[in-house]
Amino acid sequence: MGHGWQGAVLKLMRGKDFTFTVRHNERISDRLHRLSFSDGGMLGATGTHPTMWVRLWFDNAGRPHQRGYTLVNPDPSAGTFDVDFVLHAGCASDWARAARPGDTVEATVQGSEFAVPDPLPSQLLVVGDPASRPAVDSLLDAMPLTPATVWFETAHPLDDDRPPRPGSAHHEVVRVPRRDGGAHLVDTVRSALPDLLDDGSYLWIACDTTTTRSLATFARKQLALPKERLHALGYWRAT
Secondary structure (H helix, E strand, O other): OOOHHHHHHHHHOOOEEEEEEEEEEEEOOOOEEEEEEEOOOHHHHHOOOOOOEEEEEEEEOOEEEEEEEEOEEEEOOOOEEEEEEEOOOOHHHHHHHHOOOOOEEEEEEOOOOOOOOOOOOOEEEEEEOHHHHHHHHHHHHHOOOOOEEEEEEEOOHHHHHOOOOOOOOOEEEEEEEOOHHHHHHHHHHHHHHHHHOOOOEEEEEOOEHHHHHHHHHHHHHHOOOOHHHEEEOOOEOOO
16 A cells, blocks of 8 residues: 655655554454554664654555554564553544554554653653553653653543553542543643742643644743753644
C-alpha cells in the first residue's frame, strides 16, 4: 500500500518506515483492544523513550490513512511492543478487531520526541485522556518518585475501566468528564494550575488538538511557563 502525499512528506522529514507483525491479540475491556507486535527492527534502529509513538498505516476505502499510537511495554532486546486501540467506528479500529497473529501493518517513525527533564521536576502536572493514557503511564513510569497530578478526561462510562495507573502514593488522578467539546477540562485545569505550579513544575498535555492548544497557550502566556517545562501535543481532532 502506498502512503500518498502524507507518506511523501514524512519521507522528506526523514521518517523511517518499518513493517510490524502481529504476535497476539487481547481484549483488555469492552472498548480497549491490545495487539502485540514484532517490531521489524525498529527498536534497534531508533531506540526508545518515554511516551514514544509511531504512525500506523491503514487502508481507508482504497486511500492511505495514518494514525499515531503509543508503544506499550517496548522491549528492544526482544524486538517487541504492544499497542492499545480504543475501539470506535473507523478503519483503524476495524483493522485492530480483525487482526490475527501473522498479520502485518506498515509504520513510519517521525515526530516522536521526548526526554526526561534533567534535573527531575519538582512535580508533574499531566493532562490526558484515553487516547494518551499509554503515554501518561510511560511518563509516570519514567519518573516514579516525582509527585504527579493527572487530569484524565473521560468521554464514555467505560473509560473509567482503564484510567492512568497511579504509580505511587504521590500520584493523584483527577477524573474529568468530557463536556462542551473539552471546555470543561480546560476550565478545570486552568482553575487549578495557578495554585499548583512552582518553579520546578513540568506540564505535559496530550488531549484533543483544540484542548491541548488552549491549555498550552494559557500556560505560556498567562502563567509565563518556560518552554523547557512544557510539552504539549494534540493526540486527535474533535469532529
